[in-house]
Amino acid sequence: xxxxxxxxxTIQFVLFSAVKIxxxxxxxxxxxxxxxxxxxxxxxxxxxxxxxxxxxPFFARYIPILGPALVRLGLFQPMADGLKFxxxxxxxxxxxxxxxxxxxxxISVIPALMTIAVIPFGSTxxxxxxxxxxxxxxxxxxxxxxxxxxxxxxxxxxxYASNSKFPFLxxxxxxxxxxxxxxxxxxxxxxVFMVVGDLNLSRVVAYQxxxxxxxxxxxxxxxxxVFLIAAFAETNRLPFDLPESxxxxxxxxxxxxxxxxxxxxxxGEYAAxxxxxxxxxxxxxxxxxxxxxxxxxxxxxGGLAHILCFIVKMGALLLLFIWTRWMLPRFRYDQLMTLxxxxxxPIALANILATALVLAFTTR
Amino acid sequence: xxxxxxxxxxxFAGLALLFGLLCVANPFSRNPITSAMFLVLTIVSxxxxxxxxxxxxxAAVQVLVYAGAVMVLFLFVIMLLDLRQSEERQIxxxxxxxxxxxxxxxxxxxxxxxxxxxxxxxxxxxxxxxxALGRLLFTQYLLPxxxxxxxxxxxxxxxxxxxxxxxx
Numbered sequence: 001x002x003x004x005x006x007x008x009x010t011i012q013f014v015l016f017s018a019v020k021i022x023x024x025x026x027x028x029x030x031x032x033x034x035x036x037x038x039x040x041x042x043x044x045x046x047x048x049x050x051x052x053x054x055x056x057p058f059f060a061r062y063i064p065i066l067g068p069a070l071v072r073l074g075l076f077q078p079m080a081d082g083l084k085f086x087x088x089x090x091x092x093x094x095x096x097x098x099x100x101x102x103x104x105x106x107i108s109v110i111p112a113l114m115t116i117a118v119i120p121f122g123s124t125x126x127x128x129x130x131x132x133x134x135x136x137x138x139x140x141x142x143x144x145x146x147x148x149x150x151x152x153x154x155x156x157x158x159x160y161a162s163n164s165k166f167p168f169l170x171x172x173x174x175x176x177x178x179x180x181x182x183x184x185x186x187x188x189x190x191x192v193f194m195v196v197g198d199l200n201l202s203r204v205v206a207y208q209x210x211x212x213x214x215x216x217x218x219x220x221x222x223x224x225x226v227f228l229i230a231a232f233a234e235t236n237r238l239p240f241d242l243p244e245s246x247x248x249x250x251x252x253x254x255x256x257x258x259x260x261x262x263x264x265x266x267x268g269e270y271a272a273x274x275x276x277x278x279x280x281x282x283x284x285x286x287x288x289x290x291x292x293x294x295x296x297x298x299x300x301x302g303g304l305a306h307i308l309c310f311i312v313k314m315g316a317l318l319l320l321f322i323w324t325r326w327m328l329p330r331f332r333y334d335q336l337m338t339l340x341x342x343x344x345x346p347i348a349l350a351n352i353l354a355t356a357l358v359l360a361f362t363t364r
Numbered sequence: 365x366x367x368x369x370x371x372x373x374x375x376f377a378g379l380a381l382l383f384g385l386l387c388v389a390n391p392f393s394r395n396p397i398t399s400a401m402f403l404v405l406t407i408v409s410x411x412x413x414x415x416x417x418x419x420x421x422x423a424a425v426q427v428l429v430y431a432g433a434v435m436v437l438f439l440f441v442i443m444l445l446d447l448r449q450s451e452e453r454q455i456x457x458x459x460x461x462x463x464x465x466x467x468x469x470x471x472x473x474x475x476x477x478x479x480x481x482x483x484x485x486x487x488x489x490x491x492x493x494x495x496a497l498g499r500l501l502f503t504q505y506l507l508p509x510x511x512x513x514x515x516x517x518x519x520x521x522x523x524x525x526x527x528x529x530x531x532x
Contacts (some may be wrong), residue, residue: 057444087420100397100508138494139420139421139424139494142424142428143420143424145424145428145432145458146425146427146428146431146432148432149427149431149432149433149436150427150431152436153401153404153436153439156417156436156439156443160397160443167496168443171443172443172444175436175437175440176440178436179437181432181437182432184434199494336413352435
């Protein structure tokens with residue numbers, strides 16, 4: 001670390017940022033792979049099945065006791081899944097619009113990954129000038145919403161490019177659904193920022209870090225519930241997975257996709273889920289703050305504890321996403337729209353008004 | 365690093381012009397979806413220009429509102445309407461006239477703004493920019509702000525009126 005101090009500050013900044021980006025990317029990708037495994041295992045347990053327990057790489061059988069146990073837990077399943085996706089035939093239907101057909105999977109993954117950039121996933125690793133956030137933007141939340149709103153293009157274009165009925169219906173549905181719930185989502189966080197008084201996500205965490213009772217979830221429970229449910233709709237998860245509802249639309253927008261292109265949609269969905277969970281942890285659950293507070297870390301160990309704390313909270317929310325999927329049936333499309341426009345948007349607006357009134361009477 | 369900023373400015377400005385041209389006069393495709401997607405790219409390039417001016421709020425809102433919401437609705441409408449018949453639509457003189465008038469008006473405003481602007485030695489300090497912007501909107505520019513929201517409300521009422529089925 002000392003050798004780095006002689007470098008130009010700009011180069012230092014670039015280096016640190018590059019390292020943070022690489023590590024965050026790696027962690028998110030690992031999480032995506034294992035979220036799929038958790039999804040399969042949890043669904044299996046809920047439905048009283050065993051779940052994936054066969055994938056055995058050659059080295060696993062040489063590990064005594066632990067090896068078979070890991071195999072039974074399906075720990076190697078993501079590797080097998082990944083290989084399978086890469087090696088399967090990549091088929092492009094003749095009637096598809098080729099350029100958009102190729103672009104759509106990429107467009108659905110990139111925004112999901114870019115949202116991670118503004119999330120403060122830890123305090124510091126000893127050096128207070130180097131906070132554990134890739135881009136400490138002053139308009140952090142607006143950046144996230146802007147990028148998330150671009151994610152819908154992936155789905156809409158996939159539906160359009162496939163040039164067949166079911167994907168097209170899926171694409172149309174998703175564009176209406178995501179725009180509707182984006183409004184509810186955006187409205188719900190306004191009250192959070194009114195309380196904090198800043199759009200910077202690091203400040204939001206700083207506001208909450210003193211103790212568990214400072215977490216926004218206690219001060220803005222309505223906002224949290226609206227945001228959580230809107231996040232389900234934004235990430236196309238059950239009970240709101242209308243764009244790909246299998247029983248009506250075969251596979252929805254990704255019906256015509258195969259191999260790695262299909263895997264990219266899959267990956268995008270889980271990355272979006274991780275992004276939404278990370279966002280909720282930052283906004284409502286104190287971010288990296290430990291439950292008993294303590295402020296920014298002074299050493300490497302404390303910093304790692306904060307990062308671990310963030311990951312644990314995020315994992316808990318991911319589990320909630322997965323759990324819900326296997327417990328609730330799918331909404332009907334008109335119910336989804338009524339819920340979004342006639343319930344959540346008025347609730348969020350009323351919440352803003354109530355927050356403003358409380359703030360006007362209590363501050364000063 | 366002024367050199368890098370200049371380079372980025374030319375890059376984003378060039379891209380915005382290029383994508384804008386491809387949006388309205390694409391020689392390779394008359395597909396309305398392609399035009400809409402190039403418009404999205406134009407908007408994103410403009411957001412890049414805003415960032416170079418340190419107007420992060422404007423950049424984020426530009427992407428959020430225009431690229432993320434308005435253009436998605438554009439796509440939605442284009443996909444729902446069957447636009448194949450209108451591909452070979454004739455361009456009427458009235459269309460050209462109103463278009464030229466609008467371009468001239470906007471160009472006039474822009475040229476006036478460029479002449480009136482005083483070049484700054486350094487980028488203006490816009491710390492706490494969102495707060496400052498909000499304050500300006502609710503004090504100095506309150507009337508235009510309210511008029512604009514009224515205009516949006518009128519548009520909304522119009523849409524509801526048009527889309528409502530006749531019950532009588």
